[in-house]
Amino acid sequence: MYNQFRKDFPILNSTFHGKPLIYLDNAATSQKPNSVLKAEGEYYQKHNANPYRGLYELSVEATDAYERARKVAAEFIHADNPSEVIFTKNTTEALNLIAYSYGRSVLNSGDEIVLSISEHHSNIIPWQQAAKEKGAVLTYLYLNEEGHILEEDLEKKITENTKIVSVAHVSNVLGTIHPIEKIIQKAHSVGAVVVLDTAQGIPHYPVDVKQLDVDFLVFSGHKMLAPMGIGVLYGKEKLLNAMPPFLTGGEMIEYVSEQVATFAPLPHKFEAGTPNVGGAVGLAAAMEYINQIGYETIQKTEEELTGYALEELNKLWDITIYGDKANNGKRSGVISFNVDGIHPHDTASILDGDGIAIRAGHHCAQPLMKYLKVPATCRISFYFYNTKEEIDLFIQSLKKVRRWLGYGN
Ligand code: 7TS
16 A cells, blocks of 8 residues: 655664565554644744743744744634643643642532543543642543443543543544543533543544533543654633642743732743743644545544454454454544463564564553453554554564464473
């Protein structure tokens, strides 16, 4: 299958162990196209200075580049106002910001925070910490055999006691696309606020914060073609305005005296210290690249790859796939599996020998692993630059695992 996008990604020409790289770990981080590398490089070559501080032209250029990136990000998620976009380091920092600032302001003893059992640790631990401090309780939405949230849990577990519902758009382990519209509706019907972790969603699916009416949205640039070290927290203006700052220091103040300080308006109140301007410029270039390709093409390519991979994996007698085994529009191109009786680290090492990069482990989702009753899984995850030929080579290499490690008992 010819893939017109591969030429934009220089790293895809690499070889490992003498074999061409087959990169199937896109859920961990995506590769970066030339346009993103160029945008970030040009920023440092031509416009780099500390933004906001200088009265000289170069600093104004840096400020403009940063604020332009914020505007691009706001438009990308259909936010009303660029001030509702706070740049963070990544999804983890954005979730911590919400849990520290919003969570600790609103939570009281006995309040409930609802998560799904498939959350990444970065959408669990910040809430555990806030709950511990405030006497709140975490409640989990569990999954059916296909990895989808149980209807009855959705009905039962979001209640008058629920103050916050924080869920992933797409699971980083099972690839399940969660019913986010339904979750948001249900949460709002009991007066709860919704945090949507779209770290695994927005690289593949369009997200419209207005249409969803979501209260907070978080994601990382590095999973959607942008450099590492830049992420986004979107929040409704009213909520952000009422929240206390998270990190404090330079850039986020209005006036400081010996004993007290007043804080800058949005978005600066939440952006203490020198920001990652190069990263933000790279993120804007990544969003422009995605817009240029179009989500439709991205989705179509990935659905084809996912369907083909599931079909080929389902043919193998010794493979267990976790979550949805059908390519039915309710799952993304993240597939978790195990070769029966073989430790996932052994599988990943054998594949690495053929230049194939996959993930093996608990994927920072230990509560889900416990729920699935497995210590770890192998995981492949696609992006639009992957090909069917890569899947064929992956399957061939996977067949080696059984031949090399034997047939067990
Ligand atoms: N939320 C989800 C759903 C994720 O998949 C990840 C990272 C995070 C939050 C945290 O993102 P970060 O950029 O702050 O680290 N997921 C993975 C993964 O599945 N493999 O490596 C990182």
